[in-house]
Amino acid sequence: MTVRSIASATTAAAAFVGAALLVRPPSAQAFDVTGDALDVFHRTVRVFDNFHAATANANSHFDTAFPGYNGAELAIWKAAIEWSSERHGSGSGDPQQPLDLGSGGANFDYVWLGLATGVGSIDDNTCSELPGSGAGVIAFTETPTSDGWRIRFYGNQNWYDDPNKTQFFNSLDLQGVATHELGHALGLNHSSTPTATMSASISGSGLPWRSIESDDVAGVQSIYGAKSAAKPHIQTYTFPSAGMVRVLGAGFAAQQNELWFTPSVVGSSTPVIVSGLVSTAGGTEILAPLPAGIGGGDVLVKVPGSAHDTLSSPCPFDLAGPPCETPKTYGVAKLTSTGSNAEIGWFGEASVTTADLELTLSGPPGGSPAVLFWGTSKQQATFRGGLLSVGAPLRRHATTQLDFFQFASALVTVTPSMVGTTRYYQWWYADAADPAGCGTSDALELFFCP
Ligand SMILES: [Zn+2]
Numbered sequence: 380m381t382v383r384s385i386a387s388a389t390t391a392a393a394a395f396v397g398a399a400l401l402v403r404p405p406s407a408q409a410f411d412v413t414g415d416a417l418d419v420f421h422r423t424v425r426v427f428d429n430f431h432a433a434t435a436n437a438n439s440h441f442d443t444a445f446p447g448y449n450g451a452e453l454a455i456w457k458a459a460i461e462w463s464s465e466r467h468g469s470g471s472g473d474p475q476q477p478l479d480l481g482s483g484g485a486n487f488d489y490v491w492l493g494l495a496t497g498v499g500s501i502d503d504n505t506c507s508e509l510p511g512s513g514a515g516v517i518a519f520t521e522t523p524t525s526d527g528w529r530i531r532f533y534g535n536q537n538w539y540d541d542p543n544k545t546q547f548f549n550s551l552d553l554q555g556v557a558t559h560e561l562g563h564a565l566g567l568n569h570s571s572t573p574t575a576t577m578s579a580s581i582s583g584s585g586l587p588w589r590s591i592e593s594d595d596v597a598g599v600q601s602i603y604g605a606k607s608a609a610k611p612h613i614q615t616y617t618f619p620s621a622g623m624v625r626v627l628g629a630g631f632a633a634q635q636n637e638l639w640f641t642p643s644v645v646g647s648s649t650p651v652i653v654s655g656l657v658s659t660a661g662g663t664e665i666l667a668p669l670p671a672g673i674g675g676g677d678v679l680v681k682v683p684g685s686a687h688d689t690l691s692s693p694c695p696f697d698l699a700g701p702p703c704e705t706p707k708t709y710g711v712a713k714l715t716s717t718g719s720n721a722e723i724g725w726f727g728e729a730s731v732t733t734a735d736l737e738l739t740l741s742g743p744p745g746g747s748p749a750v751l752f753w754g755t756s757k758q759q760a761t762f763r764g765g766l767l768s769v770g771a772p773l774r775r776h777a778t779t780q781l782d783f784f785q786f787a788s789a790l791v792t793v794t795p796s797m798v799g800t801t802r803y804y805q806w807w808y809a810d811a812a813d814p815a816g817c818g819t820s821d822a823l824e825l826f827f828c829p
Pocket residue numbers: 383384385386559560563569578579
């Protein structure tokens with residue numbers, strides 16, 4: 380067993396840089412690999428939360444993008460997620476990298492299992508505190524890692540878990556340091572790029588380490604390959620009836636798919652697996668019974684085989700259903716004859732529960748008729764001096780009229796059958812003083828939630 384450590388001492392950092400220059404010339408890609416790789420059945424992560432400092436478990440807030448966990452567990456879960464092949468849901472959850480959690484781009488994703496009941500053996504894929512101190516070392520990963528790993532954080536350090544904490548004297552960011560250690564667990568050595576998360580020496584609290592850099596991305600991709608087009612992907616999920624879950628995405632196998640869920644049982648070393656599942660709709664849907672013993676966490680799809688790309692990225696999973704997402708505008712708002720752009724907007728949420736969704740249009744001349752229309756795909760076609768941004772077939776709402784304030788709105792009723800689906804909305808309006816006589820707004824992508 381070897382122990383890889385990160386050094387907080389300046390002398391160790393200087394020695395490391397010197398050594399790096401001896402073995403290779405400076406290059407744009409300075410990552411280094413251990414030779415270890417985690418196969419698709421050994422990518423689990425658990426936390427034994429024995430952190431003694433109150434600051435390590437100060438965050439009592441639950442993040443809808445990370446269902447079921449807060450405190451040190453949440454910080455370490457986010458650290459694992461940063462290495463994911465793609466964005467985790469919308470990528471939200473870390474104020475230090477808005478909408479950018481999940482940056483690995485490789486055929487590699489960690490599988491979140493939640494809490495462990497002890498520090499475990501050196502191959503139990505568990506993170507925990509180790510009482511005491513290490514000379515110049517703040518945390519380490521026990522290797523070799525191909526058959527599993529264990530990460531220890533020294534107890535003499537002031538660990539903190541606050542997602543927003545940017546300044547805290549003489550303290551260390553649990554999420555940032557965990558991101559670094561989990562880089563060792565997946566098979567990376569220290570990088571000679573000073574700004575990389577896998578740099579040997581920590582700067583300040585380690586907060587910048589939360590976000591992996593291009594050198595780290597190149598490193599994880601060198602071990603597992605850049606994310607394959609065949610790698611399964613989960614977009615979202617719905618509960619079509621009691622006790623059933625429908626997973627929606629792409630790249631699912633025709634048969635023998637598995638769903639992997641985060642267990643609710645503390646101490647489980649494996650995900651809760653539902654196996655033998657067929658897919659429908661061209662490999663984009665899987666319908667399965669909800670198994671017992673699952674909780675908030677992630678769900679992944681495993682297709683047959685053992686290649687690195689047979690496991691999907693994790694999708695945040697909550698038994699209450701997927702969280703509502705903020706609508707996204709796209710396309711181009713046409714300049715109207717009033718000198719204002721024709722802009723789409725919204726009030727409320729795209730939710731069955733809140734039942735308050737209203738789409739708005741502002742900009743075109745007061746008194747002009749306007750029509751809200753929608754479809755289930757995007758396009759980008761020129762239309763009357765502007766853009767048609769919704770793909771056919773188009774469906775329309777009733778004609779309305781812009782008021783004196785150049786404003787119009789339309790209510791959208793969200794029904795249960797719409798949950799888990801996406802629609803694209805745009806406004807048409809008349810504009811008598813425009814050479815084309817009419818125009819279109821920019822467009823809105825809406826994902827409907829329970
Ligand atoms: Zn290290």
